[in-house]
Amino acid sequence: xxxxxxxxxxxxxxxxxxxxxxxxxxxxxxxxxxxxxxxxxxxxxxxxxxxxxxxxxxxxxxxxxxxxxxxxxxxxxxxxxxxxxxxxxxxxxxxxxxxxxxxxxxxxxxxxxxxxxxxxxxxxxxxxxxxxxxxxxxxxxxxxxxxxxxxxxxxxxxxxxxxxxxxxxxxxxxxxxxxxxxxxxxxxxxxxxxxxxxxxxxxxxxxxxxxxxxxxxxxxxxxxxxxxxxxxxxxxxxxxxxxxxxxxxxxxxxxxxxxxxxxx
Amino acid sequence: xxxxxxxxxxxxxxxxxxxxxxxxxxxxxxxxxxxxxxxxxxxxxxxxxxxxxxxxxxxxxxxxxxxxxxxxxxxxxxxxxxxxxxxxxxxxxxxxxxxxxxxxxxxxxxxxxxxxxxxxxxxxxxxxxxxxxxxxxxxxxxxxxxxxxxxxxxxxxxxxxxxxxxxxxxxxxxxxxxxxxxxxxxxxxxxxxxxxxxxxxxxxxxxxxxxxxxxxxxxxxxxxxxxxxxxxxxxxxxxxxxxxxxxxxxxxxxxxxxxxxxxx
Numbered sequence: 001x002x003x004x005x006x007x008x009x010x011x012x013x014x015x016x017x018x019x020x021x022x023x024x025x026x027x028x029x030x031x032x033x034x035x036x037x038x039x040x041x042x043x044x045x046x047x048x049x050x051x052x053x054x055x056x057x058x059x060x061x062x063x064x065x066x067x068x069x070x071x072x073x074x075x076x077x078x079x080x081x082x083x084x085x086x087x088x089x090x091x092x093x094x095x096x097x098x099x100x101x102x103x104x105x106x107x108x109x110x111x112x113x114x115x116x117x118x119x120x121x122x123x124x125x126x127x128x129x130x131x132x133x134x135x136x137x138x139x140x141x142x143x144x145x146x147x148x149x150x151x152x153x154x155x156x157x158x159x160x161x162x163x164x165x166x167x168x169x170x171x172x173x174x175x176x177x178x179x180x181x182x183x184x185x186x187x188x189x190x191x192x193x194x195x196x197x198x199x200x201x202x203x204x205x206x207x208x209x210x211x212x213x214x215x216x217x218x219x220x221x222x223x224x225x226x227x228x229x230x231x232x233x234x235x236x237x238x239x240x241x242x243x244x245x246x247x248x249x250x251x252x253x254x255x256x257x258x259x260x261x262x263x264x
Numbered sequence: 265x266x267x268x269x270x271x272x273x274x275x276x277x278x279x280x281x282x283x284x285x286x287x288x289x290x291x292x293x294x295x296x297x298x299x300x301x302x303x304x305x306x307x308x309x310x311x312x313x314x315x316x317x318x319x320x321x322x323x324x325x326x327x328x329x330x331x332x333x334x335x336x337x338x339x340x341x342x343x344x345x346x347x348x349x350x351x352x353x354x355x356x357x358x359x360x361x362x363x364x365x366x367x368x369x370x371x372x373x374x375x376x377x378x379x380x381x382x383x384x385x386x387x388x389x390x391x392x393x394x395x396x397x398x399x400x401x402x403x404x405x406x407x408x409x410x411x412x413x414x415x416x417x418x419x420x421x422x423x424x425x426x427x428x429x430x431x432x433x434x435x436x437x438x439x440x441x442x443x444x445x446x447x448x449x450x451x452x453x454x455x456x457x458x459x460x461x462x463x464x465x466x467x468x469x470x471x472x473x474x475x476x477x478x479x480x481x482x483x484x485x486x487x488x489x490x491x492x493x494x495x496x497x498x499x500x501x502x503x504x505x506x507x508x509x510x511x512x513x514x515x516x517x518x519x520x521x522x523x524x525x526x527x528x
Contacts, residue, residue, distance in 0.1 A: 042316075044390050045352025050311040063327050088309025089366075097360060100388040102353075121412065124364040126308050148385065 002092070002108045003032055004191070005076040006176040006227040008183040010251035012042070012070030013224050017203070017212045019076065020065050021232040024207035026055030026078040035091040036061065038076040039104045040069045041180035046102045050091050072251070073178045077106035089127035094135050096123065098142060099150040101179040105138075107131035108229055109172030109188050117170055134167050138177075153248075154256060157184055161246045161258055168244065176227060183249040185227050187241035193227040194238045195252060203233045223252030266356070266372045267296055268455070269340040270440040270491040272447040274515035276306070276334030277488050281467070281476045283340065284329050285496040288471035290319030290342040299355040300325065302340040303368045304333045305444035310366045314355050336515070337442045341370035353391035358399050360387065362406060363414040365443040369402075371395035372493055373436030373452050381434055398431050402441075417512075418520060421448055425510045425522055432508065440491060447513040449491050451505035457491040458502045459516060467497045487516030 005022045007015050019038065027033035033054035039046050047069075055061040055078050077092035084090040092106040111118075111130040114137075122143050123136035141163050142156075150156065160177065164186040167173045175186040185191055196203075198221075200214035218224075227249075231238040241247070248256040269286045271279050283302065291297035297318035303310050319325040319342050341356035348354040356370040375382075375394040378401075386407050387400035405427050406420075414420065424441065428450040431437045439450040449455055460467075462485075464478035482488075491513075495502040505511070512520040 042352045045316075045355065047314040047352060047355075048312065052306075052309075059331055060327070063324070067323055088306045088311060091309065091311075095359075097388070097390060100390055102390055124361070124412075126361060126364055126366055148388075 001082065001110070002077055002079045003030065003229040004106055004108050004174060004176050004227070006178070006183055006185065007071070007074040007224065008249035008252050009072050009222070009224040011222050012072055013222070014068035014070055015074045015076070016065055016068050017205070017210065018226055018228070018232050020210055021205040021207040022076065022078060022228070023055040023061045023065060026061070028056035029207040032078040032080040034079040034081040034086045036076070036078040037091050037093050038064060038074065039093045039095060040071040041073040041178070042071060044101060044180055046095065046104060046180060048093065048095065050088065052086055052088050052091055073180050073183055075104045075106050075176055075178055082110050083131070084127055084129035087127070090129045090132070092131060094132050096135070096139060098139060103139070103177065103179050105135040105175070105177050107134060108174040108190070111167065111171040111173065114170055118167065134173070137167070138163050153182065157182070157248045157256055158258070160184060161186065164246065165244060174229065181250065183227070184246065185241070185249070186246040187243060189243055190229050191227060191241045192229070192231050192238040193225055193241065193247065194231075194236055195223065195225045197223045197252070202235065204235045206232060206234045225249050225252045265346065265374070266341055266343045267294065267493040268370055268372050268438060268440050268491070270442070270447055270449065271335070271338040271488065272513035272516050273336050273486070273488040275486050276336055277486070278332035278334055279338045279340070280329055280332050281469070281474065282490055282492070282496050284474055285469040285471040286340065286342060286492070287319040287325045287329060290325070292320035293471040296342040296344040298343040298345040298350045300340070300342040301355050301357050302328060302338065303357045303359060304335040305337040305442070306335060308365060308444055310359065310368060310444060312357065312359065314352065316350055316352050316355055337444050337447055339368045339370050339440050339442055346374050347395070348391055348393035351391070354393045354396070356395060358396050360399070360403060362403060367403070367441065367443050369399040369439070369441050371398060372438040372454065375431065375435040375437065378434055382431065398437070401431070402427050417446065421446070421512045421520055422522070424448060425450065428510065429508060438493065445514070447491070448510065449505070449513070450510040451507060453507055454493050455491060455505045456493070456495050456502040457489055457505065457511065458495075458500055459487065459489045461487045461516075466499065468499045469496060470498045471496070489513050489516045
């Protein structure tokens with residue numbers, strides 16, 4: 001499978017600490033050695049670093065670990081290939097434009113019969129993964145449902161949640177998706193999240209000998225949520241999402257959520 | 265204005281030498297200090313490095329200079345802002361998907377009345393530059409003209425050349441555009457190109473104390489074309505394109521070209 005990492009914050013924040021832990025799982029403490037990628041938003045703009053090489057041994061990952069890019073929204077993915085060859089066009093995150101925003105998407109899981117069940121037309125995949133195909137299908141659905149105008153936020157994300165549930169019926173579909181402003185997470189079987197805010201404390205990585213004291217790094221108003229497939233620290237309380245639960249984060253806080261019982 | 269750099273090659277080739285020269289013009293030997301970006305293709309996949317910081321002092325540019333990514337198609341841009349603020353969403357190259365390919369675009373020049381003269385609908389800009397707006401307009405034109413199917417190559421690029429001429433009538437529009445396979449260059453007033461092939465010789469950068477002996481770096485079958493706003497070396501013969509001339513390169517060679525007299 002793969003591992004996901006995302007961040008939503010109310011102030012531009014670097015993700016060096018969390019990324020330091022995650023990248024070790026790409027060929028060192030974990031088996032996700034089939035490429036990695038990370039996308040940082042700065043306003044509406046975003047930039048990505050991608051490498052089909054294992055993150056634990058990637059010079060580009062080393063730069064990202066060491067170079068604090070301040071961002072309010074980040075999406076990151078390390079890959080263990082199960083659908084589609086190991087190559088750059090199959091490396092997450094995937095970015096496409098809609099309604100004048102950059103949409104960034106990463107998926108963990110595996111889908112069956114996706115080409116038959118999720119026909120795409122307006123948005124055509126470049127690579128061969130189930131993941132990118134499902135992203136194109138979501139964008140097609142948004143395009144057909146809402147046309148040229150972005151609907152209001154609750155309508156939009158409840159529809160995205162419905163689309164995610166449909167895709168999830170084809171297998172395992174843990175999803176993180178952002179337009180740089182909102183961050184959407186859908187749990188198929190494995191997503192954890194934590195919100196850090198005052199009073200800040202120390203955090204200790206599981207995958208590397210690194211401890212950070214967030215008190216030294218933050219102000220009292222900072223709110224930062226980190227989402228990951230598996231917890232990245234072992235001295236903090238992470239929330240585990242339940243299957244088909246979803247959260248919409250905005251500036252570090254949950255602003256909308258749902259699960260199976262409530263309907264999406 | 266800005267400076268453009270592109271490469272088309274018949275074997276995966278690194279662009280470290282040319283990039284080393286160009287990056288100096290971003291705040292050192294040239295005034296193009298308002299950000300830079302470079303996109304490398306590996307097959308259908310591509311990855312970009314972007315920075316709103318001056319390239320001459322960018323740690324990411326330092327990595328790119330020093331880390332030989334082998335690619336058959338590259339597009340690079342260093343920016344001196346004239347339309348749109350200095351920020352990440354206004355930093356070239358711009359990448360969008362069409363017909364299952366990643367299309368990468370960079371522009372040098374300035375356009376007047378572009379919002380009125382180049383209405384966009386299906387492809388909406390994220391940032392505020394004339395450049396990205398013109399890219400969206402080209403994609404809209406392709407979408408309306410050809411729909412869901414890519415036409416054959418000559419039809420496609422003659423139509424793109426016509427679109428470029430229309431945009432050029434609004435000001436200055438030097439363009440480089442690639443889908444990773446073909447590389448299209450349109451000259452408004454300033455584009456140079458050079459094809460390097462056997463027998464290879466030495467090349468000496470204008471902007472840095474660097475000499476490379478391509479004989480040591482190549483095989484006899486390699487064909488590599490480099491396109492740049494201004495020549496990057498001072499001991500080789502660069503071709504200067506004339507206004508409204510365009511070239512389509514494929515694996516380092518010109519496969520189609522046109523100019524005003526011939527019609528696009």
